[in-house]
Amino acid sequence: VQLQASGGGYVQPGGSLRLSCAASGGNFKMLTVGWFRQAPGKGREFVAATTRYGLQTHYQDFAKGRFTISRDNAENTVYLQMNNLSPEDTAAYYCAGDQTTTVNPLNAHEYDFWGQGTQVTVSS
Numbered sequence: 001v002q003l004q005a006s007g008g009g010y011v012q013p014g015g016s017l018r019l020s021c022a023a024s025g026g027n028f029k030m031l032t033v034g035w036f037r038q039a040p041g042k043g044r045e046f047v048a049a050t051t052r053y054g055l056q057t058h059y060q061d062f063a064k065g066r067f068t069i070s071r072d073n074a075e076n077t078v079y080l081q082m083n084n085l086s087p088e089d090t091a092a093y094y095c096a097g098d099q100t101t102t103v104n105p106l107n108a109h110e111y112d113f114w115g116q117g118t119q120v121t122v123s124s
Helices: none
Strands: 002-006 009-011 017-024 032-038 045-050 057-059 067-072 077-082 091-098 118-122
Touching: 002 091, 017 032, 017 091, 017 118, 032 077, 045 067, 045 077, 057 067, 077 091
Parallel strands: 009 118
Antiparallel strands: 002 017, 017 077, 032 045, 032 091, 045 057, 067 077, 091 118
16 A cells, blocks of 8 residues: 655644545555654654544544544545644644554554655744
8 A cells, every 4th residue: 555645835823734645556445544743853643543434533632623534435535634723733744554453543553554744834
């Protein structure tokens, strides 16, 4: 499975961005896909995830009410809509995928496939 993340950019506080994670080479419907982020000098942290077949979604507390994860099975793509962004959201954002049924979607170490990062910078 190959994952391609895109959609990052520069935005002012309060603005919005939509990240995309395009998957290829596997059965997309069976993929659990998670978004993680890593700011300079910090560890990688969980943002949001959608489980296989879109059965469940999970959000980190800071993402609840501001971020929405969704998946388009026809396009083999998972989206992360991010609204009301703040400078604290500045980070490289990564998407990850896993096809196993037992993956903990919140745990980065359990994902087998990773896309390259896409940078999000929130600044006035």
